[in-house]
Amino acid sequence: MTFSAADLFLVLPELLVVMAACIVFVLDPVLRASDKDGLVWLSLGTLAVCMGLTASHIQAPATIFSGLVVIDAYGAFWKLLLYFVTGLTILLSHSYLKEEQLYFGEYYGFVLLSLSGMMVMVSSADLLTLYLGTELMSLSLYVMAGLKRSEPRSLEASAKYFVLGAFSSGILLYGISLLYGATGSTRLPEIAAAISGRNLDDPLLLFATILLTVGFGFKLAVVPFHMWTPDVYQGAPTSVTAFMAVASKAASFGAFLRVFMEGLGGLKANWSAMFLLLCLATLILGNVLALVQTNVKRMLAYSSIAHAGYALIGVVATGHMENSSGIASVLLYLTLYAFMTFGAFAIVAMLRKGGIEGVDIEDFTGLAKRHPVAALLMLIFMVSLAGIPPTAGFIGKLYVFMSAVEAGLPWLAAVALIFAVISAYYYLRLVMVMYMREPSDLSSTSPRMVMSPALSIVLACAVAGVVIFGIYPNPLVNFAMHAVSALK
């Protein structure tokens, strides 16, 4: 394997993020507690530089490191989203960790390491690179999920996440090895070339596709591979939950779509049938189970499962048509999903009840009285999650359903929309509790909101995304279409 300095320049964002992570790890023990805010600024500064670098790579696709990594608009789309979400996570964590008394500097190191894994995932042109990226992301997340060392739930989340994550990574690896056996390569373009002449019912290929689907299914948290999600999302510190629900899901989708479109595009007919089943199961179970939750974090966990189902509609649609507008709709959907879900988790993280998080739906009672702004923001996020216009959630759903109808699956859009109505019930239950119930007492034990400038920025970014892209999504739609056109 050979590579040049130019190759290194193209992966400069990845290198910078890893370097920043290392610096954080090194500096954390030597810095005084009062200086540790510097680590936040370092992380944010790195992200800003990376954002500039990645943005400049959008136009020129390049395959580097002998075809292991590809730098193109598709990867750039995801990376920009990931930088943005990571930046929000860091800002949210800054206040949240203080409140939870979990102030560890290495936290930011893990966030950055995890980000670098995600960046590798979305720009890998080789299944092994992809695997490395996945592991880097997951290992960091396992640690982050167990950060609340004193709390059993957090430890349980970490252990559960680790066991199931390792299990799914094994299955993914197994799929990769079978695919290697069937096609003789782990490079996506070579796999695609090998498949193009083959009998599509080749059991080896079929089995490899199934295993890859299962492996990715765990990462995407689609039913029936979702079992870990509610427990992990509930147990992990909320800032980590938000990061997992948004960034890890986005990166997994990014990698998954590239593998299935670039590598296994020839097997569209096979995998789209499989994803149709997964999609229906995810929509139905995710939405129905969210109905009965009383814990907001668990409710949002099931909601994030259900949203993966909506995104999968775009994937299923792609299997039924020639153009790739289905994939573009997935990109758009996940971007818009990122804003509203992150915003919702940020509000949950800010709500404190006597030293611990107020995560029960009841804790939101009368929030509109005590914190009108927070309640209004939560209202907007919930309405957007339910997909009611004029919010970003509606635009995302509109585009996904458009591609479903274009692919000749209007019934799928109809089913998904009926479940969207069901989802409106549980999202609006939170609105009902906030706006239409009186707070039972105003004593000191009643939940309060923590506010800080960093949190205000997080919420402002999230709500701006939801509202602005809900009203004028055109630039984002164009960018998603451009990004998808880079996929071969």
Add this chain to the structure above:
Amino acid sequence: MSGFPWLTLLVVLPLVGAIAVFAVKERSIKVTALAVATADLLISLPLWWLFDASSGEMQFMESARWIPSLSINYRLGLDGISLPLVLMTTVLMPLCILISWHSIEIRMRSFMAMLLIMESAMIGVFTALDFVLFYVFWEAMLIPMYLLIGIWGGPNRLYAAIKFLLYTLAGSVLLLVAILVLYFQGGHTFDIVQLSQGTYSNSLQFWLFLAFFAAFAVKVPMFPFHTWLPDAHVEAPTAGSVILASVLLKMGTYGFLRFSLPMLPDASQAFTPVMVALSIIAIIYGAYMALAQSDLKKLIAYSSVSHMGFVTLGLFMFNIQGIEGAVMQMVNHGITTGGLFLCVGMIYERTHSRQIADNTGLTKPMPRYATFLVIFSLSSLGLPGTNSFVGEFMVLAGAFLWSKIATALALLGIILAAAYLLWMVQRVAFGVPHPHMLPKLRDVNLREMITVVPLVVLIFVIGIFPNPILTRMHPSVEKVIARVFPPAAEHASAMRQADPFSPTVERITSPTGPAFGQGAQVSPEGQPQ
């Protein structure tokens, strides 16, 4: 498009107002909201005269690219069908704000903001010419209405609010699928005007009609889908009830007229017997239920079900009398029922009861109030000289051409309406007042006079001179009919040119029989495209 952006201004101004009420001082909230709503009314009034009554085309068109990558555009326009509805909305909104002056005790800021957002969305629905834009406006009013009922409503408000939301949301999701299917079948466009000119296969029309039906029938509400309405009406604050009854319900019938009829003419014909049957059931059932109510708001709510039955009945007659009568009836019901709800709101403010039994004998202590109540009630039961008479008469005349039995059954609704309204008036206006209520029964004050007098004026103006409205809607309605029955409409058009200003009644009784008779003969067989 060139010209002054009247419609954008109409839609945007209330939105700006909704933001403005959050910026002003506590004591000027109401004044600001009222000023915005009044300004919107003043902006909408010139449209009445600027509107070219001789054209059935869309006017005041505005068009801008919105999401070009998905061929979604921002397009607004107004024709003879939407013009009266837009004006009805802008007239009612200041009244809704006035009636809420003292009755809203908590969160006045948010309340006014919700009302103004509703106004914006409602005008948007009536003027949108892009299907996605229409859908955005259509759904955008769900949340404000949900909050209006849920925050400021009566004791059972939580149940009513979520029921309203889920019902209407469930109805409209299929509409979205239908819109998308139409997009791909109708030449990759969301342009309503263009989609209304396309032809679609019979089976496609069948499915689309069902999807449209789900959305519009819930909103109207037609008979089996009406159960959200009594709950929502009763629990909503007065302004919410007025908006629900006067404007929101019209969106359903407007949807039928704007989309189902012109886009799916064959399916509309095929479904006519079903629609007529449901309409007649709604007319009789609604009236029958109204007879049994002891709660004033519930009585009016059920009377709405009954009156909206006349509208859907008229729409599916596919003749000029039926459809024009239906549009008239939409406006009339908005004015009359809005007025009745305002009256109930006023008495509730005084006695804190909506029960008929608690509010009896109001003529003595509140003579002005009783006068208004009687006027609105008489208008609601269709007394000649009031607005509803014109609409109901035209609908029935249209129905007569289609089926005499249907007309006879629908007439039962009018008789029952007279029964439940007069009985209500008899008890409320002329009974014996409760002694302990007497001190609370102040008569209508100046603000309340201002709230109801415009509606009273409109009742008589439309009742006596309906022609300005009819002439404005005539070409647009003919266009719709031309989509369903091309030859019959040609004939009607020729009739109209011969005598464009003939009074309504003359036009109905004039020998248009053959033309419409032809329509009546054809409809059962389902004329092929």
